[in-house]
Every structure is written in structure tokens, then in C-alpha cells.
Amino acid sequence: MINFDYSKAEDFIKKQELDAEYISAKKAADDLQKGTGKGSDFIGWRDLPINYDKKEVERIKKEAKNIREKSQVLVVVGIGGSYLGTRMVIEALSGYFCKKELEVIYAGNSLSSDYLNDLLDYLKGKEFSVNIISKSGTTTEPAIAFRLIKKLMEEKYGKDEASKRIYVTTDKNKGALRELAIENGYETFVVPDDVGGRYSVLTAVGLFPIACAGFDIEKLMSGAAFARKNYDEAVLNYAAVRNVLYKKGNVIELFVNYEPKLSMLLEWLKQLFGESEGKEGKGIFPVGLTYTTDLHSMGQYVQEGRRMFFETGISIENSNRKLEIPKQKDDSDGLDYLEGRDLHEINKIAAKATAIAHIEGMVPNLEIQIDRLDEENLGELIYFFEKTCAVSGYINDINPFNQPGVESYKRNMFELLGKPGFEKEGN
Amino acid sequence: MINFDYSKAEDFIKKQELDAEYISAKKAADDLQKGTGKGSDFIGWRDLPINYDKKEVERIKKEAKNIREKSQVLVVVGIGGSYLGTRMVIEALSGYFCKKELEVIYAGNSLSSDYLNDLLDYLKGKEFSVNIISKSGTTTEPAIAFRLIKKLMEEKYGKDEASKRIYVTTDKNKGALRELAIENGYETFVVPDDVGGRYSVLTAVGLFPIACAGFDIEKLMSGAAFARKNYDEAVLNYAAVRNVLYKKGNVIELFVNYEPKLSMLLEWLKQLFGESEGKEGKGIFPVGLTYTTDLHSMGQYVQEGRRMFFETGISIENSNRKLEIPKQKDDSDGLDYLEGRDLHEINKIAAKATAIAHIEGMVPNLEIQIDRLDEENLGELIYFFEKTCAVSGYINDINPFNQPGVESYKRNMFELLGKPGFEKEGN
Numbered sequence: 001m002i003n004f005d006y007s008k009a010e011d012f013i014k015k016q017e018l019d020a021e022y023i024s025a026k027k028a029a030d031d032l033q034k035g036t037g038k039g040s041d042f043i044g045w046r047d048l049p050i051n052y053d054k055k056e057v058e059r060i061k062k063e064a065k066n067i068r069e070k071s072q073v074l075v076v077v078g079i080g081g082s083y084l085g086t087r088m089v090i091e092a093l094s095g096y097f098c099k100k101e102l103e104v105i106y107a108g109n110s111l112s113s114d115y116l117n118d119l120l121d122y123l124k125g126k127e128f129s130v131n132i133i134s135k136s137g138t139t140t141e142p143a144i145a146f147r148l149i150k151k152l153m154e155e156k157y158g159k160d161e162a163s164k165r166i167y168v169t170t171d172k173n174k175g176a177l178r179e180l181a182i183e184n185g186y187e188t189f190v191v192p193d194d195v196g197g198r199y200s201v202l203t204a205v206g207l208f209p210i211a212c213a214g215f216d217i218e219k220l221m222s223g224a225a226f227a228r229k230n231y232d233e234a235v236l237n238y239a240a241v242r243n244v245l246y247k248k249g250n251v252i253e254l255f256v257n258y259e260p261k262l263s264m265l266l267e268w269l270k271q272l273f274g275e276s277e278g279k280e281g282k283g284i285f286p287v288g289l290t291y292t293t294d295l296h297s298m299g300q301y302v303q304e305g306r307r308m309f310f311e312t313g314i315s316i317e318n319s320n321r322k323l324e325i326p327k328q329k330d331d332s333d334g335l336d337y338l339e340g341r342d343l344h345e346i347n348k349i350a351a352k353a354t355a356i357a358h359i360e361g362m363v364p365n366l367e368i369q370i371d372r373l374d375e376e377n378l379g380e381l382i383y384f385f386e387k388t389c390a391v392s393g394y395i396n397d398i399n400p401f402n403q404p405g406v407e408s409y410k411r412n413m414f415e416l417l418g419k420p421g422f423e424k425e426g427n
Numbered sequence: 428m429i430n431f432d433y434s435k436a437e438d439f440i441k442k443q444e445l446d447a448e449y450i451s452a453k454k455a456a457d458d459l460q461k462g463t464g465k466g467s468d469f470i471g472w473r474d475l476p477i478n479y480d481k482k483e484v485e486r487i488k489k490e491a492k493n494i495r496e497k498s499q500v501l502v503v504v505g506i507g508g509s510y511l512g513t514r515m516v517i518e519a520l521s522g523y524f525c526k527k528e529l530e531v532i533y534a535g536n537s538l539s540s541d542y543l544n545d546l547l548d549y550l551k552g553k554e555f556s557v558n559i560i561s562k563s564g565t566t567t568e569p570a571i572a573f574r575l576i577k578k579l580m581e582e583k584y585g586k587d588e589a590s591k592r593i594y595v596t597t598d599k600n601k602g603a604l605r606e607l608a609i610e611n612g613y614e615t616f617v618v619p620d621d622v623g624g625r626y627s628v629l630t631a632v633g634l635f636p637i638a639c640a641g642f643d644i645e646k647l648m649s650g651a652a653f654a655r656k657n658y659d660e661a662v663l664n665y666a667a668v669r670n671v672l673y674k675k676g677n678v679i680e681l682f683v684n685y686e687p688k689l690s691m692l693l694e695w696l697k698q699l700f701g702e703s704e705g706k707e708g709k710g711i712f713p714v715g716l717t718y719t720t721d722l723h724s725m726g727q728y729v730q731e732g733r734r735m736f737f738e739t740g741i742s743i744e745n746s747n748r749k750l751e752i753p754k755q756k757d758d759s760d761g762l763d764y765l766e767g768r769d770l771h772e773i774n775k776i777a778a779k780a781t782a783i784a785h786i787e788g789m790v791p792n793l794e795i796q797i798d799r800l801d802e803e804n805l806g807e808l809i810y811f812f813e814k815t816c817a818v819s820g821y822i823n824d825i826n827p828f829n830q831p832g833v834e835s836y837k838r839n840m841f842e843l844l845g846k847p848g849f850e851k852e853g854n
Binding site: 080282305321358360412 | 506507508511522523524525532536537538539540541542543544545546548549564565567568570571573574575578603604606607624625678679685686687688694697698701702704705706707708709710712713714717718719720722723724725726727728729730731732733734735746747748749750752753755757759760761762764765769770771773774776777779780781783784785787788830831832833835836837838839840842843844845846847
């Protein structure tokens, strides 16, 4: 169960401002519902929680079991939306230091030669499988990683066994990767045509590697379905409040949490909101902070620096395990007053104390509360944020589903690298 | 060798603006040199590279050797400046997947009970030592972690052996941790009085754990000494340019790099600049991005969103190892045009292409180039950034060495937790 609380932002906004923005949000949500908004050929994520391909999910579960039986490592090759959602869910649900039955490693998300060299060395001594995720198959970063890993795999296992260890998530009908998969008999899963990268975690893009890591993907989907059914009001309020705040000069949204393993959730949120809203010279700029650690780095700025942000906290009601502050003979550390108290309760009090401090520092505070870190709650969060993001985009009259600016560096890069078709004019 | 290049920002600033700001920077550097600026009781970092305690460094090296012989894990307990610099250096110098002789784990930098529970379980099966780093010994996060880890240690090893595995880095003369160390015979190292947390990586705070991880701390210091001697001009230029840009509305500095293991350098920079400059309602807001991965998440916003930033790239001339794009029979991935080329060269071209794209998007671009990732280059970078940060603070007429805003959440937290001396008035 998600609870969205904006009571600690109310002192910063007028009721009539919020009412007006709420009406815009309602209109935006209607456009999303009717498919009459911008980029509406990419709103397939909207009904996924209730109409996803059940047969594909059965196949995903079967192949995940297969991988867990024969591999120690799964390498997920993908960049941006092709790995951030996956990594967010797996890290949020995993323990911090536990030995995992199957280790999931991410590749193809940078051009670091040190990373790839070290990874190739590491894989030599492991039993491993690969899941390459790419709509086209020709995105530079994952394509380079896949070429190198496939080569290693074929040397290590032979072409035949390698083809049984390569899983491809790509376009349903077309593209280089689709063709390669057919030719070599790789198992394939589908990136739907109507779901963009940053909205794809609840498709096979995320579901397959998440299932491989041992988590219950149907519960993830049922959480999303619950959010789809029950959080219309919370979505409208969140979208309205953040846009009122934005229009009043709070141009940065600080997404904060108090659990270090949610740091990838922050990365996923940065892509979701930043790539959806940051266009046409506008958009709320998303920043992620993990407290209390970042209170000892960025806390000073948030408290007393230039005023230009609001803060959206994600708080977790229950930890996985209790941890009591133990008694100690001496009080050398000054902690006696905390003896017998549960650390998670102290963490929640730190969150409350921080919100109060930042409000005093003129930072409006929003809070999104969840029960605990499990598949259902994460499914709810994912859908809640996705829908809020789409509605917010429509409020600002932009297309929240495209990313035209991402092409600029690629075009320059292809030109500088001399890629056929991208030669500099006049050369 | 560091090279600071601001040629790709020159189109955004007028020569007379830069000349005027350079004069301010020169004045600020003079104040720093003479000790006549704000907070000048905390400028001990300035001459550390040439006057650091050589005897302590010998003791650090001896004890580091000792730890490496008898432990598999070193737990570094500290928050903010007590661990960020350490972690930044160790991660930058380590391989990505290599099995380490000594694993360094960080604790006491959050209030997560899941993290600490999982860590305590993990440590039960390992031979481990602890380095607690705290000026006072009573900062809540590290104090809680240390109380729990010390308890585990004394149960596992007995009080006597535990006292040989606990290393304390704290105030030279006073404080609870100092007293505890004397009472129990713990080995101690010194946090100098005149060096603040975020400037402390080149004191025992950073040097001891970095030496434990197997790196050459004297080379780190000689790099810093080289920077101290040779980069006055680069520091003045960087400080001047970033402040001209700031005054023209570029209120966010995007620190970017292209090597994932530098992500902790970005965290260290966020603390250094954010905590130093973010006060009195002003300051450049620091953001860290690791490209090319973040080009596929935040790249859209940087290219086309609200215009309010400039970008400072940290680029590395040479990778540790070459990695050639191999030949492949088919061109299914469209990469044939890259065959035989070194991946790091491609990464550098991506950086160049990104700078061009972002300049077209009206994002002024600064570049800091280093030769390679090693102790000397990191030592140079550390000193270069520390001095630039101090000079920038003086340009803006603030004290770059205090952090009054960090107390706000702590005071509220102590009050809510009922800490003696912090009871709510009227209760």
C-alpha cells in the first residue's frame, strides 16, 4: 500500500493554485486514458499489468529456472531503460552481503575498456549465460559488449552450447538482433512496440532477468495492477503538487530515500522523469540522494544553499529484520539513551527530523510511503511513478514518451568514428 | 599531469568577465595563502602534501601490513568525509571484478538496519579488523555501527584480541573515542585539528584504509605535492570560469566522467563543493553523472531541458589495458567499422562527441584531463579540486570550511529521540 502525503508542502502553495493544477492533471489523465495525448503510440505500459502476455511469462519462468540450474552468473547486456529497471528491482529485493545463487552482472552500459576487460577475465572462470536486451541490436554500447561476450562464450562452450546460453530480448518482428536470434536458435523475448525503454521494466526486458534472480514476477505485476486500479487520486495529487511547486521556481526534485539499496531506484527515477520531462527548454530536474549518508555531503546545500528545489521522500514502514541497539557497560559513545530501540525506528525518526529541518530551510516536502521492500510494493511504486510521470508531461504540454535529444551525441560520435552513412559533409 | 581546458566554454563568456573574476580568484588565493580568509583555522590541508607526519605514515604502513596478514575484511566505520575520500581512491584504483586480498567494507554511513544486520551476518564467517573514524566518537551513525561491530568482535575474538583488531582515527587530544582507545589499548591515528572532514582524505582518515587496501599512499601524497607546486594557474582559471558561469545563471555544475569506477569521485566532489559552497542562499549545485550510461537516462535533459548548468568533464588519457573490437563473420551488430579499434579510444571519442552536442545545446563545457588512474594522478586531482573549492568559496565571500546547516536535522533528530540535553522545550 502506497500513501502519498503532501501535507508538508501545503504551506508553500495556495489552495487555488493546487485546485487549478489538479484540473490540468485530470485533463492530462483523461488524455492518457483515451489515448488522445502526445506520443500515444507509446502508452502500452498503461494496461500491461492486466493484459500482459501470460504465456511469455510462463516461458520466462521456465527459462529462468533453466539458467539458475546451469549458470553461476547471468550477464544482462543493455543500456538505459534496458537495464535500470531490472537492476533497481533486483537490488531493492536482495540482501546486502548474501551469497547469491545466481549473480547478475550488467554490461554494455558504458564504453569502459577496463570494465569489459575485467568482466571478460572474471567470466572465464564462471558458468554463465547472457541476456542481451536491445530493440535494434545495433546500439553501440550493448553491441560492443555482446560481440565480445559472445566470442568468449563460443570459445568456452562451442557455438552450439553458446546458442543455448544466449537469451535475446528484442523487437517482435524486425531488427538485426531478431534475425541473428532466428539464425542461431537463441531463445527470444519481446520488447513491445508500444512501450518505450524507460517504461519497460514490467515487460520481458525486466521480467526475465528479475525472474532469473529468483524473484516473483507475478507479484510484481499484481502490485502494478493494484496501483493501476487504486492510485488515480494519489497520481493526480502528486502530478499537480509537483507542477505547482515547479512553476513557483522549485525546478529541482530531490528524490530521497533512507535505504542504501534503493539507490538504483533513484537512478531509475532520474531516467523516468528526466528523459520524459526534460525537453523544449523545460522540465523538473531530478536528483537522487540517499540519506542519512548524503545528509553528510549534500545536506548542507539542501539546508542552506540556493533555494530551487522540493524534496520527495520514499519511506519504508517496515524493515526486513529488527536490529536492537545493544546495552554496553560504558557510555563512551553517548548512545545509552537509544539502548533497546530498533534501528529502523531510529532511521524513520531521522527521516522525520530531516523533513522538519528542510521545511524550516524552505524546501517543500512530499512523502511516498510503502509498507516494505517486496515485489508487490515495488510493482505498485513502478506503476505509480510511471503514471505520475506521464500525467506530469501532459500537464506541461510535452511528449513524455520520446527522447529526441539522446540522438545528438550519437550522431556526433558516429561522425567522428566514421560510421558509414554518418561521414562529415564535405569529407 | 592534469590539464584544465576551458576553450569549450569561451563562447559563453566575455573576456572582460573572465578577467575580472580572475582578479577575484587571485585575491582569494592570496587570502588562502596568507591565512586571512574565512575559516582559516581549517586550512591545514593546504600544506599537508609537504609537511604531513612521516612517522605516522610509517606506522600506517606497518599496521596496514599487519591487517593484510591477519584479516580478510577491513570494516571502515565513518560517515561523510570520514569515508567518501577513502572509498573514492580505493574504487578508482581497484579492478572491477578482481578478487581482493583484503576486502574493504564501509559501515556507519546510514541508519539502515537491513544493511547492518546483513553485514553482521557476513562478518561472522570472516577474519576482520575495524577502523573507526570519528573526531568525537559520538556521531550517531558510526557510533551505532561501531557499538554493534565491537560487540560481535569481542564475542568472536575475546576482548584482548579484539582490542588488537580495532584501529581508531580520532582527535589527537580529546574526545570519547580517544579515551576509549587509551583505556583499551587500541592503535590510534590522528584527525588533525585544522583539517575538516571533506578535506581529510590525505590525512590518516584516508591514508590508513587506502594503505590497507594495498595502495601506495606516498605516491598519493607526492601527486598532491606536485599539484600544490604546479597548478596555481589552473586553479585560478577553473575557479574564475566556474564563477563567471554561475553568475550568468548556470547554477548547476555537472561533474561527468566516462569510467564507472569514478562514480565515487563524483560523490566526493558533491560533498567537497556542495558542503563548501552551499550556504547563505547561494552556491553552485553539484551533480554527478557517469557517461555514457547516464547519457541514456539524464542525457535528454542535459541536451534539451531547462538551461541552467555547465558541465565539467574528467577524462582519462590512457586506460589500464587495451581492448580491441574483434572481427566477426557477420555484421549483424553493425560494428564492422570499429573492428581493430581500441575501446578506450572509442570512449574518448564519445566524450568528444558529447561535449560538442552539449555545447550545441548551450551547455558550456570544461574539461579536466589526467594521464591515467593511478595514485599520483589521483593525488593531483584531490589537491586541485580542494584548492579550487577553497578559492571559489572565497570568491563568493563565504566560509568554505564550515557546515552549519548539517546540524539542523541532527538537532531535530536528537529532540525526537529524546537525547538528554535535547528535550523539547516545555516537555
